[in-house]
Amino acid sequence: MQKLAGILLSLLLGVQVAFGQEFRHQASLPPVATDGFYKIAVTPAVAAWVKNNLADIRLYDSARREVPYLLEREQPVQTRQLFRAYEIVQKTSVPGGNTTLVLRNPGRSKINNISLLLKNTNVRKKASLSGSNDARTWYGLEDQYDLYSLYSRAATVRVNLLNFPLSDYEYYQLIINDSTSAPLNILSAGYYDTFSESGKYTAVPDVQFSQTDSAELKQTFIFFRNPVPVFADKLQLEITGPVYYWREATLYAAQFRKKRRRKTYKTYEPVATFRLQSDQENAFTLNNFKSDDFYLVVNNQDSPPLRIKNIQFYFRNTYLIAPLQKGQAYHLAFGNEAVSPPHYDLAYFKDSISAALPIITPTRLRALAAPDEKKTATIFKDKNIIWAAILLVIGLLGFMTYRLLQETGKKPQ
Incomplete structure (x- = not known):
């Protein structure tokens, strides 16, 4: 009976580990000179690997204790x-x-x-x-x-x-x-x-593009190449010609859908539509845009194609406000689709924290697991097997309880 209990405990722990998915990325923080509150910049490089709602960022000290923080984002327009x-x-x-x-x-x-x-x-x-x-x-x-x-x-x-x-x-x-x-x-x-x-933004680096003009479709297709996913809050185009233009443009991003038989397929869906005009700055706000596969379509109708010199994506300045101590080594962990937003007591004391804080920037960003490791890990990464294991554990526990009650009843009084 003890051996069976040990097997059940091991199986249950295996299921728990399977559910406790790990963070996939980590970034170190530079040491601080004095104790106090600091603003930790969430850079575009970090934002590339977090959820759209920034809920999966955690701050740890050298003993791997979770450190509370406040999330602060610049607003597109601020009234002062x-x-x-x-x-x-x-x-x-x-x-x-x-x-x-x-x-x-x-x-x-x-x-x-x-x-x-x-x-x-x-x-x-x-x-x-x-x-x-x-x-x-x-x-x-x-x-x-x-x-x-x-x-x-x-x-x-x-x-x-x-x-x-x-x-x-x-x-x-x-x-x-x-x-x-x-x-x-x-x-x-x-x-x-x-x-x-206007809120402050940081340019998203290393996003390249190529332009293809179709006379038959009367459209211009702009395809983007980026080494990592792009998390952007603003898009700005620098157009050098013609002198006068008024064009509708649509940004498409890849979306993955499931059919009835659970087969996944990829489709491109519109995520933003805007108008390019020669008499205004062509800068546009994006709403929670994050993608690693996207393109832009400009409707030219019967006008000549636009001459686009540059396209720049921007990430709205975002900070984690946290108390840091001199002599401690801190790091950020992020990239976990399974976690929910954290809830810290610090949120109730926001007004007690100074608005003018020193800013530090994460360094040495690295991946903690290969992107496709999930497919080749243990059998406990399959949700169907996990639930089957849970049901098996429940059944075996019930059987053990029944046997234990029987053995107790057979003992002499």
Whole structure:
């Protein structure tokens, strides 16, 4: 019975190993000088071997302990707010009287609010605002500002917004009544400027292409050659002629489908369609594009083919934010279709981590297993055999339990 139990245990462990698929690629990280958080760049070379959702990346230390990280990706378009301070032309304070603040709006841009950056206070103030184009003759804008609750519970300063009718004066004068309490500590005055910024990308290297023009089909076929799969978020074409063009283009990628009898066949399906125009930059966003077999078709209709000088794919800058220690050797493991995205406690403390972190780049990327090793490994790589083994283990365990109960019942009381 003990021998049979040992056989069952070995069989069960074999099944577990079969399910625990290994990562197929690894990259080393350079040593860090000090303890702290770092941004680990996910380069196009690493991205070539990860899943489309980047879920199969793991970070390990020298003892092969998994290190938590936060995944950060540049957005295609990011909206940011910047506080832009106005020039303070005059700032005077008369004890028991008024504080006078004169600001300059040099471009005479149209504004309807001013933000005051104040040191925390819990006093109540009355204030008025006027405007001028020469800083001598003033015209009223607001005369009943009621300033109160001028403090923040999370910081030592607070931004207080003063709204007023839309105007374009060059100068604005704020008068604060200090007759009942000490003056406010005004650090600066300005406005929040909202602007959009394009995300940052890294060029995917070593993607070559060849162009074939078909007069019969009235199409141009562009075939790509790349040593590794391409994970790209943007595609940009450099076209030198003709002078004027307006063409529809479609990007096709290989897809593998299964028929009813489980036979796999390859087909090319459209993954992106866009328009090439002579009056704009021909750069296009791709949605989760990753392929090692793809081509581009341009519909020329009756126009001459395009002269394409260069085609470049780009990967959106992606980072792993992780705490690293001096003296430890770290590496990334990736390339495992079976794993799910990790869930770390670190995600709940994202706001506590500085945005300005040093960046390190993985080196010495290497494959841990041959791409077709899966086909020539043990019998436990076949899912049908794995499930048959599991059922066999369950059956044998049931038989052992039955025999054990019988033997126990035969023992003398």
